Amino acid sequence: MKKVPLQYLRSITQAAFFVLFITAPPLNIFRYDLTLGHFILFGHHWSLYIDSALNSQTNVAINVLLYGLLPVIVIASGFLFIAWRWGRIYCGWFCPHFSVIEIINRLMIRACGKPSLWEKKSLPQQQADRQILTPDKRYWLPTLITALLFAFIWSVVLLTYLLPPFEIYNNLIHAQLTRNQAIFMGAASIAFCIEFLFARHLFCRYGCAVGVFQSLAWMANRKAMVVNFDRSRAKSCKDCNNACDNVCPMRLQPRTLKRKMFSCTQCGQCISACTQVQQFYHEETLLHWVDGEAAEKISAPPVSRNAPFSNKQNTNLYNTSKHHPGSTITQR
Numbered sequence: 001m002k003k004v005p006l007q008y009l010r011s012i013t014q015a016a017f018f019v020l021f022i023t024a025p026p027l028n029i030f031r032y033d034l035t036l037g038h039f040i041l042f043g044h045h046w047s048l049y050i051d052s053a054l055n056s057q058t059n060v061a062i063n064v065l066l067y068g069l070l071p072v073i074v075i076a077s078g079f080l081f082i083a084w085r086w087g088r089i090y091c092g093w094f095c096p097h098f099s100v101i102e103i104i105n106r107l108m109i110r111a112c113g114k115p116s117l118w119e120k121k122s123l124p125q126q127q128a129d130r131q132i133l134t135p136d137k138r139y140w141l142p143t144l145i146t147a148l149l150f151a152f153i154w155s156v157v158l159l160t161y162l163l164p165p166f167e168i169y170n171n172l173i174h175a176q177l178t179r180n181q182a183i184f185m186g187a188a189s190i191a192f193c194i195e196f197l198f199a200r201h202l203f204c205r206y207g208c209a210v211g212v213f214q215s216l217a218w219m220a221n222r223k224a225m226v227v228n229f230d231r232s233r234a235k236s237c238k239d240c241n242n243a244c245d246n247v248c249p250m251r252l253q254p255r256t257l258k259r260k261m262f263s264c265t266q267c268g269q270c271i272s273a274c275t276q277v278q279q280f281y282h283e284e285t286l287l288h289w290v291d292g293e294a295a296e297k298i299s300a301p302p303v304s305r306n307a308p309f310s311n312k313q314n315t316n317l318y319n320t321s322k323h324h325p326g327s328t329i330t331q332r
């Protein structure tokens with residue numbers, strides 16, 4: 001049976017989750033209704049039922065525990081367990097914010113040759129599949145329109161997580177938004193647009209609590225799944241323009257140690273890029289996901305000067321700048 005390409009599979013999960021992100025409030029799958037003062041989950045009202053328990057302090061405590069703390073602890077534990085075992089897989093494969101990051105990255109690369117305005121150097125024009133992408137200023141317009149469009153979608157969808165969705169969509173379609181609804185949408189659209197254009201991956205790296213907690217759980221498990229570099233074939237990199245680094249949406253260097261990959265989202269783009277590079281030599285990718293003992297080796301490397309996996313060696317080994325000027329691996 002033919003293998004489904006990794007990035008194709010990921011596009012499907014991302015698209016499906018984006019649809020769920022938009023449709024969860026109108027379908028009453030999940031939302032918090034400010035007018036009712038409680039959550040709605042799969043069509044059921046999820047409340048602490050404090051009013052009905054006010055006759056006894058014990059009942060109030062039980063209700064807070066049963067309907068408040070317990071579900072939160074169970075959901076958070078499950079989420080953190082997944083991150084502990086497989087890393088920030090939610091970010092790379094499902095998160096609707098990360099999907100937008102990747103779309104705008106791609107457009108920005110077409111417009112100016114860089115995935116972000118803060119990147120010092122342009123990326124090599126040759127892609128992993130040997131296609132040449134020459135920056136074209138005409139792509140700035142679609143970049144701007146896409147950022148604006150997603151910012152608007154995000155602002156509307158977020159509002160539907162807080163207020164009755166049909167009221168919001170009805171008011172929007174008939175241009176009858178209340179003053180507060182219009183202010184929220186306007187302010188949120190501007191804020192998201194600025195974030196999408198200027199601070200996309202920076203938010204994911206440093207600003208997103210969901211991402212940071214997943215990273216912390218992942219770092220705590222030295223046997224967790226991680227992208228590993230086949231060091232025995234490191235010489236193969238000399239004919240490559242660091243394609244794996246170039247494609248990383250988090251601007252990481254996938255051939256490095258786990259502790260420098262704190263914000264890796266397990267998107268596998270580095271693996272796919274290396275697969276494309278190596279297929280021209282009829283070789284396998286040098287980057288693979290590993291877990292268990294293999295992961296432990298790169299998670300807890302020996303730190304002595306003579307150790308085979310020291311930082312110094314690592315830097316020298318992977319610096320291929322002399323073959324490809326302008327593609328030096330630098331810490332971004």
Ligand code: SF4
Nearest residue numbers: 248264265267268270
């Ligand atoms: S290091 Fe690889 S898997 Fe991790 S975020 Fe970058 S491209 Fe994705």
Ligand code: SF4
Nearest residue numbers: 237240242243244274
């Ligand atoms: S691992 Fe080496 S060969 Fe593979 S994409 Fe990265 S630099 Fe190129």
